[in-house]
């Protein structure tokens with residue numbers, strides 16, 4: 001069963017013409033994470049690698065391809081969490097960074113803090129030798145995609161989403177989670193969503209499992225979606241049942257839609273969503289699993305050329 005990596009490219013609406021490229025993107029990210037794990041790398045290395053790939057893919061709303069806030073600027077949030085130690089690192093409302101997930105990892109590894117925001121996060125990046133990039137290099141002009149369009153609707157079924165994330169279990173049974181986003185289109189300057197908040201955008205605990213979430217951040221924060229899933233797992237539910245229970249609760253309690261990827265330490269995994277679509281991919285036992293639409297579950301051998 002081990003190792004395993006599961007990635008998502010955001011819950012929401014994915015126009016049909018974009019779904020093939022979106023599937024390719026999540027499959028490539030899952031392959032990249034799986035390569036790390038197969039080479040003996042840690043689950044943390046794997047989720048950071050997978051999310052870095054998705055941040056670099058302009059289809060998705062994270063890193064390059066992030067949506068714009070109301071002032072036309074890019075402000076990004078990201079989180080990593082290590083299930084062995086419960087250590088986490090996050091950046092919020094950060095600008096001019098190509099790979100916020102890597103900066104989050106540096107916050108975890110090199111500071112005594114959990115989250116750095118805006119200018120402070122940027123200064124920390126510079127002090128770590130992380131190059132600042134021009135905002136223009138993060139903005140991609142494109143037709144509406146899964147990744148983020150030009151209008152935001154509070155209901156993910158109508159809106160464009162595309163936060164990216166990954167969870168993994170390595171050969172030692174250590175779990176990790178990583179999530180990265182440009183947030184929601186036309187958000188207020190300084191708005192911070194669920195993604196960098198521990199227990200909302202993600203959580204990882206070797207004793208239970210790991211989760212990365214996507215969806216309407218203001219709803220996800222109300223129910224602490226990632227931790228809620230792990231709570232259900234602690235009560236004995238499977239990764240899949242716990243994901244469904246928590247998503248159903250978020251829908252009924254606060255009318256929030258979203259999606260999640262979840263693993264338990266044994267390698268059972270789930271990619272579940274209450275939105276109409278979510279691009280996801282998983283790699284386990286040399287098989288790549290992927291899909292976008294409800295009920296869609298395609299597989300191929302991981303050695304099949306891309």
Ligand SMILES: NC(=O)C[C@H](N)C(=O)O
Nearest residue numbers: 162163183193214215217
């Ligand atoms: N696309 C998303 O998943 C949005 C993200 N959860 C946010 O609200 O910032």
